[in-house]
Amino acid sequence: MSTSATPTPALPIVILKPREADRVVAGHPWIYAGSVMYAAPTIKDGDLVELRDHRKHWLGVGLFNSQSKIQVRLLTPEHVEVNLAFFEERIRAALALRQRHFPGATSFRVVNAESDFLSGLIVDKYEDVLVVQTSALGMDQRKPLIVAALKTIFQPRTIVERNEMASRKFEGLPDANGILEGQLDGPVTVNLNGLKFETDLSAGHKTGLYLDQQANYQRTAELIALNPNASVLDCFSFLGGFALHAGRAGAARVHGLDQSADAIAAATRNAAANGLAEKCTFEQANVFDWLKSQTAVAPHEKLVPKFDAVILDPPSFTRNRGSVPDALRGYKEIHLRALKLLKPGGLLATFCCSHHVDSATFQDVILSAAFDTRRVLRRVATFGQSPDHPVIPSIPETEYLKGFAFEVVR
Numbered sequence: 001m002s003t004s005a006t007p008t009p010a011l012p013i014v015i016l017k018p019r020e021a022d023r024v025v026a027g028h029p030w031i032y033a034g035s036v037m038y039a040a041p042t043i044k045d046g047d048l049v050e051l052r053d054h055r056k057h058w059l060g061v062g063l064f065n066s067q068s069k070i071q072v073r074l075l076t077p078e079h080v081e082v083n084l085a086f087f088e089e090r091i092r093a094a095l096a097l098r099q100r101h102f103p104g105a106t107s108f109r110v111v112n113a114e115s116d117f118l119s120g121l122i123v124d125k126y127e128d129v130l131v132v133q134t135s136a137l138g139m140d141q142r143k144p145l146i147v148a149a150l151k152t153i154f155q156p157r158t159i160v161e162r163n164e165m166a167s168r169k170f171e172g173l174p175d176a177n178g179i180l181e182g183q184l185d186g187p188v189t190v191n192l193n194g195l196k197f198e199t200d201l202s203a204g205h206k207t208g209l210y211l212d213q214q215a216n217y218q219r220t221a222e223l224i225a226l227n228p229n230a231s232v233l234d235c236f237s238f239l240g241g242f243a244l245h246a247g248r249a250g251a252a253r254v255h256g257l258d259q260s261a262d263a264i265a266a267a268t269r270n271a272a273a274n275g276l277a278e279k280c281t282f283e284q285a286n287v288f289d290w291l292k293s294q295t296a297v298a299p300h301e302k303l304v305p306k307f308d309a310v311i312l313d314p315p316s317f318t319r320n321r322g323s324v325p326d327a328l329r330g331y332k333e334i335h336l337r338a339l340k341l342l343k344p345g346g347l348l349a350t351f352c353c354s355h356h357v358d359s360a361t362f363q364d365v366i367l368s369a370a371f372d373t374r375r376v377l378r379r380v381a382t383f384g385q386s387p388d389h390p391v392i393p394s395i396p397e398t399e400y401l402k403g404f405a406f407e408v409v410r
Ligand code: SAH
Pocket: 209, 210, 213, 235, 236, 237, 238, 239, 240, 241, 242, 257, 258, 259, 260, 263, 285, 286, 287, 288, 313, 314, 315
């Protein structure tokens, strides 16, 4: 990682307890309060600090916040000044990574916090509009530098701030939404793999839509297209990401379900805007209730499966480790019902965006649902987050999205 060569002016010092430095050396940027042996009394929250191990050997430069459980977020192991040039270089490096691994994308996550060694900063690019989130105090205080760097690199039409995440409270930061640069009049039409999605960047989910699924939309649609004229069910469809890709790839009929009326209205408009209104329909429904009603049978009646492909992309059912058992019951329930609705030879594309449920656990739940429904599955694809959400294995928190595609063998 190259950074500008300006020497660091003397910064206040934070010293770690013994045995706390290895994680940092491996690349993890978080220092919890319990790992700190000494913090210079002159440090103010949000300040840059010099981090040292218990032998006082240099570890790097980070941002300090005594109000946060994460007291220091390391920005760099190098002796550099954290200034405009630093942010410009970091963001350019992040952009180059996307251009290398995700060529052709025009809307993508430019900076994914820890994944790009900028803990507390997210920047999403939606065509010519940028959306910024700062979830750490020190990063929030440096917003003017970040905005200046973004203007130089992207010359965006608009820069929006979407800062209403729960995590800001733990940093002592208030909610803040608004325009940092330029103007935003109405929704933005975002291009994903050549399809158009109308996106409300001032109020949508996440910073607008789910960019992390962009590569998976394409791959899932290719798998669905192996079965010509498929009948597809897209559960938790939101703006119609999977549904529209499936429709374009050759599915005969696609039905999307989401409990949000706004999402259904937007998905319906998106289908029309892409010339897919004939085959893609959307219905406001609770997926659990809908699947239950479709799989209910009278005694001695046999359920006739009607879908060639089912997509399950629910929100995270977990908020923390403690809620994992309930979440697993929820995942099992939707898989049980989805498998009952799938024809033999059909495709199940299923995703889990909970960091607390790893991919082995997720697959176990699916297999247990397959067992209960007497189905045998063939795994034909394994999914992760799109390349604009890089995974740094020494920072486990950077990995959250996992998914599989299975064919129903019988
Ligand atoms: N597949 C979508 C993302 C889904 S996000 C995409 O690729 O863009 C989860 C979606 O599930 C949200 O739109 C939310 O409104 C919806 N949702 C959450 N719980 C639901 C439920 N029980 N029934 C139906 N929709 C639900």
